[in-house]
Amino acid sequence: MMPLEVLEQAQAELPDWQHTGMSVAEVSHRSKEFVACADHTQELLRQILGIPDNYRVLFIQGGAFGQFAGVPLNLSKPGDTVDFVLTGQWGTKAFKEAKRFGLNPIAVTDEKASNYTTTPAQGTIQPTEGAAYLHYTPNETIGGVEFGYIPETGDVPLVADMSSTILSRPLDVSKFGVIYAGTQKNMGPAGMAVVIVRDDLLDRARLDTPSIWSYQLMAENNSMLNTPPTFSIYLLGKILEWVIAQGGLDGLAVRNRTKAETFYAFLDASDFYSNPVAHDSRSWMNIPFLMANADLNKQFVAQAEQAGLTNLAGHRSVGGMRASIYNAMPQAGVDALIEFMKEFERVHA
Template structure:
């Protein structure tokens, strides 16, 4: 098999050990005679997979007992609307911090359900930094404050959890969940699509504090109601069973690496090495404020954009895939999620240096 490094922003690469285990179990899961794809979601075999999945995520993230863990369909994008529909209660406003494309999408989704207060935005500087906390205008009458800890497209990341007083803090962690330690108890709700750091596409995890459920709008279909899904252990309808299984394998792999604390150290090293290579280069540059740079998604541009096509084609020839930046910002982007080994980042750095030397 040809050796490649997949720097896709999502769906992203999976740990090779996970793919090999899934391959080995494809036709017969642990002597059951069935593929996981064929199992009844109510059968004992799949119920054991589901229990391990939930238990492992609770352990890895140290999720307190007064939080529900839900695995829902529709990805994180569906939650842009379902979060306000579930937790507004009798309030009519919600605060949002706008730090990039995914924040903007969350704001758009919420506007169908409530009055959105944009408490801060970095749009004026093309989302290359995070607004200073002292500039945030927080409405204390809002139901919650929403932010995106890591912006996949623009490559900015909060390095700390913001203090927003008594307002429930809601976070879209699609692109940095399980990549660094977080204190779950500081959040009212955390959500994430599975296709970046957790597994393949097909589901979203929602971690929600007990006091925030039971407030859903009556018009909200049961399938999107957090309280009703929690009572049915996310099986109000047939779940995305194979996605759950693969996410479970990724969580087991992460535990084998030493958990979140261990992977965070690896992620710090990967990002530090790649940013150092970019900063020391005359050809490459990163537009993001140094203090706000993402560990997961590293955008960079070439000083001579006429070399972009040559860079991408040569990279592909040498096994470095999906380095083209998002169409809305251009340039390049290397997504270095948990599954990207340090060897992949080092190989990319060497390729970039050689390309610069020859061009």
């Protein structure tokens, strides 16, 4: 879900952006208007996240999945050990992708025994000595599992796939070597990844790293080594302006915490519905839930869609249902879902 205000602004500007007589999707990425737009988007992101001066902000095509390859290409060489913390399917996919680049990937923690409903206890993650980096996924969308802390990795650069949690609350960027995030959750449409990389890591790329995925080359060219995803950059800027209007990350944190707590409280009080995730690992953004009678799942999803409550089917790999309540989802959306679920339970319990 994207903020309605942003969609309406984009709609109004689409035929004639900044009095150019063209859509933002038509102007040259080298035009003074679009260069200023990209610079504005980057500065807003720096302001909102408090990104230190010794970090670069990159706009790269290919989404987060592209960065499953981009990270090892930029931070390691063949034969290096790279560490992974596995708490769900996306971290596991990144782990498997790293194997394609001649690395020695090690799962220093794997929560498979809990069926990926837990995160490791704080202080238990121990990086391998000499590892090129340690990768983790702060929020796993499919399982609805989220870290309540940032792992301490010492001299080993910490890499985070923040696709589904970035901009949902304040963040200490200085704790990380690299943060990457697909834009399709809290930052706009699919197709682009935002990469935030510390300066001292820019010169580690392999010689055969594709130019468009080279952090150093992209940083040197202000993300315009090739034609960038202009519409995604433009919409990200609009969303960042919306974030500021919501009170910044502090304001969104209050809003997001309240939405999640409301829904979890309802689930915990029910004998008909349940959430499988450990209480200390519950996500603010993605809340899976089950029914006592799984035979009702398809009926639930179909009736919910008829009521205007969409995309509630759980991922095909885990089943059940899942409510994704990203930044743009209002409290009213959560309340409407709860009311529907109460009525469904009344009829089918």
